[in-house]
Amino acid sequence: FIIQMSTAEFAIDEHNHEDDNQDFEVHMNLYDLVGNEPDEDWMSNIKLPEFWGEIITQNSLEAAQEFKRRDYVEIYHQDKDPRLIAAGEADKELINRTLNQSHIHYFQKRMRASGLRNVTGKVYYRTWWERKVVKFTETHNKVLELETDINGERITSEEQIAQRITVPEEVQKEHVIYDRWNFDVLDSRNVFTSPGYCYSLQDKKRVTLRFDTDIGEMEQQKDFMDYINLDKVEEALKGADARKTDTKTGDDQNEPEEYMFTSLKPIMILETYKKEWVKVGKKDKITPGFDGRGERIKGAILMEIVRSIAHVGDKEILVRYQRQKNRDPFGNPFRPITKGICYIHPTSDLGVGDGKASRGPQIAMNDVFGMAMDKLRIALTPIVKAGTTSASEFRNTWEFAPRAVWEAYDPKDIQEMIMDDNISGAL
Incomplete structure (x- = not known):
């Protein structure tokens, strides 16, 4: 029943995000200078980088403002207590030291997030704690x-x-290789939220992330992520085709449809953060607190949980079902994901970016400039009009080349057509 409920919820959220995901791809195509191909091979296919230049300029201004120094975070002290001031300065140093660590790749992630936010209107961040220990x-x-x-x-x-x-x-003994905080920028096409206007992802009824992993990574993170049913996942992988999953990436068009000869076959995970009726057992282990009809059972409490479903071929397997471990300073559970927006939209909490308003003018400029180049090309290409007798007697095409000889009954039968090459209006 958990899998059935998860499938139904995801189908609703995926349907609600279809239009937004289509807009995402259209706006990113504007940024990548990708558009519809012309009807004929000879027609112009030039994309003016007007929108691209605006976004790059905006990103460069943000980079110059933020990365001119190593301190990315400043503290505004609202209290005169020396202890609180010292604590604030310690927090500032801790955050700045963390963001300057090489494994964070902060500059690339920050610029990637800035581009996504400005173009599409929103960007999602996911954070986690990672730890690697070697036992010997x-x-x-x-x-x-x-x-x-x-x-x-x-x-x-x-x-x-x-x-x-x-x-x-x-x-x-144990040797700690690393024990650290990390974060990454998410492709918004892999983030699905419940309907309704909310100012924070913490207030959404549910948030689902879609990502790919493999059985090797899942086994390494088994203890930390509390993965279950990995034996069922491994059994489902036997004989299954290593096909590309539905997870969206930046180079989808360049990826082959199948990976038949890989030893680590991709597994698509749908990870959902939500509140759900559960029953708490020993060692904070939880079990569903509802029956097969979704009705609350006696003794169940409402709790923030994490639920992960692994998709292997046509099989769906529950691999994670636990209470939310992340806590804020007050002990309240919080989801390790946040969202940034470019401009606030009055009816959509997904925000709006520069791509929305720039789409029409950019397409118009490309079309008008393309037609102007087509007209100029036609004007510069020699076009000959020949009399009926000369054309039918000798040839239908005429070659423009040094020492080329044209035969005709009357030279007046062959004349070059002069086309207007004035494109100043279009420019």
């Missing part, structure tokens, strides 16, 4: 005291010195 065994020498003294006699008084021996002992 060390052998130490352990000293043991025997019940006999150095002469081999049984110890009966404190004056006797106990005999000692050294024995090897194996000790299990």
Whole structure:
């Protein structure tokens, strides 16, 4: 029933985002200078970089403003208490040190987010804590005291010195490779939210993320993510085609449809953050708090949860069902995802970007400029009009080349057509 409910919810949210995802692709095509191909090969196919130049200029101004120094965050102190001021300065240093770490790739992510926000109107961020630990065994020498003294006699008084021996002992240890915070920018075509205007993703009834992984990554993150049913996932992968999933990426057009010979077949995950009726067991383990009809059962409480469904071929497998572990400073659960918008829209919480208003003028400029280039090309291309007798007797086409000979009954039968090449109005 959980999978059925998840499928129904996702179908609704995916349908509600169809128009927005289509606009996303149209606006990104404007940025990438991609458009409809001309009807004929000889027609002009030039895309003027007007919109592209506006976005690049805006991004460069933001980069110059933010990255001219290493301190990306400043603190505004509203309290005169020296302890609070010191705490604020410590937070500032911690955030700036974190963003300057090389694994964050902050500059690239920040500029990517800026471009997405300005073009499409919104950008999503996802944050997480990552930890990698290597376990190993060390052998130490352990000293043991025997019940006999150095002469081999049984110890009966404190004056006797106990005999000692050294024995090897194996000790299990852990080496922390990294234990750190990280974040990334999401493709908004892989983010689906419930209907309704909300000012924060924390207030949405549900938020679903779509991403790809593989069984290797899932096994590595099993303990941290509390993955379940991985044996069922691995069984479903046997004999399954390694086909491309529905997850959207920036180079979808360049990806092959199938990966038949890869050892790590892609698995599409639908990860949902929402509040749901659950029953809490030992060690904070939760189970669904509703029956097969979706009705609340006795003893169930409403709790923020994380639910993940793995899609392997035509099979859907529940791989994660746990309470939200992330907490704010007040102990309240929060979803590790946030959204930024370019301009506030009065009826849509998805916001609006520069691509919306620039789409029409950009297409008009491309069309008018293309027609002007077509007219100029026709005007510069020699076009010959020939008399009926000369054309039918000798040839239908005439070659413009040095030393080319044209035969005709009367030279007046062959004349070049002069076309108007004035395109100043279009320019």
